[in-house]
Amino acid sequence: MTVVLRSPQEFKQWRRQQKGSSVGFVPTMGALHSGHEELLKRARQENDLVVLSIFVNPTQFNDPKDFEKYPLTWDQDLKMAETNKVDAIFYPRYPEMYPDNYRYKVTEGEYSKLLDGAHRPGHFDGVLSVVMKLFNIVAPTKAYFGEKDFQQMTLIKGMVESFFMDLEIVPVATVREEDGLAKSSRNTRLNSEERAKAPAIYKAIRESKSAEEAANSLNQQGFKVDYVTDIDNRRYVAAFLGEVRLIDNVQI
Structure with a gap:
């Protein structure tokens, strides 16, 4: 018990x-x-x-x-x-x-x-x-x-x-939803439209050739980007969807 x-x-x-x-x-x-x-x-x-x-x-x-x-x-x-x-x-x-x-x-x-x-x-x-x-x-x-x-x-x-x-x-290791979104307590605050869009964060930092390209991609999709930065072979991101701030990172 x-x-x-x-x-x-x-x-x-x-x-x-x-x-x-x-x-x-x-x-x-x-x-x-x-x-x-x-x-x-x-x-x-x-x-x-x-x-x-x-x-x-x-x-x-x-x-x-x-x-x-x-x-x-x-x-x-x-x-x-x-x-x-x-x-x-x-x-x-x-x-x-x-x-x-x-x-x-x-x-x-x-x-x-x-x-x-x-x-x-x-x-x-x-x-x-x-x-x-x-x-x-x-x-x-x-x-x-x-x-x-x-x-x-x-x-x-x-x-x-x-x-x-x-x-x-x-x-x-980071645990992810099936669509790639990193599990987070904050995810519960996303509305259905935001939740559908949120996996774009992981896709952008994983597939973009540079941090700048990833940031541009997210901005174009309606995210408010705090930062996308590469430090020591790792790419970090923080971006808002509505009022909810999401973070993630991947090895590059």
């Missing part, structure tokens, strides 16, 4: 009782989909225990409206956790995660300023800060991240190495 723990103190007490067990950790903001399920399955295969966290972290949203619209699907999330034999869900609230009201934060000074960081000021400070808190509370052996958020995953891996944190970051 999956146990639900609400405070850092409660979780740490549970964690201390799991002596000698390897812990696979999947940090999420909820609204779980089959991409998250892939992370949970991998964690289940490789560890004695699996921990899932669900916390919609306000410090990583540079747009308050985006935070307010983030989907909350607790019943569905709990069912997925139980189906995948998750041992514990850490489900904290803001005051317990930020007792200092976010006076202290983790900042990276180079890579976090590119791509998403250039378009979402403060976003990665919020991500790195909350992930470090989660790692300190959960004390995992391995933590699992999807390659859809490749920049985020790279920054977290760098943070773990820089601060000598005793865990392994495990990348998991």
Whole structure:
């Protein structure tokens, strides 16, 4: 049975009782989909225990409206956790995660300023800060991240190495819909017309000869492109369909 723990103190007490067990950790903001399920399955295969966290972290949203619209699907999330034999869900609230009201934060000074960081000021400070808190509370052996958020995953891996944190970051390949669209909790906010158009993102970054060509293709199809950029043999994209911002990346 999956146990639900609400405070850092409660979780740490549970964690201390799991002596000698390897812990696979999947940090999420909820609204779980089959991409998250892939992370949970991998964690289940490789560890004695699996921990899932669900916390919609306000410090990583540079747009308050985006935070307010983030989907909350607790019943569905709990069912997925139980189906995948998750041992514990850490489900904290803001005051317990930020007792200092976010006076202290983790900042990276180079890579976090590119791509998403250039378009979402403060976003990665919020991500790195909350992930470090989660790692300190959960004390995992391995933590699992999807390659859809490749920049985020790279920054977290760098943070773990820089601060000598005793865990392994495990990348998991992007899970896609049959039409190529990367699975994302934000996809639920697309209307039917936008959902039909969304797979053009993957097609453009995969098939275009250059980042500029991919950006032009998306602009012509009615997307509002934040960026298409090639860095270290990988092509990254962020583009709006209506009010929904979608990201993706492919190796080139």
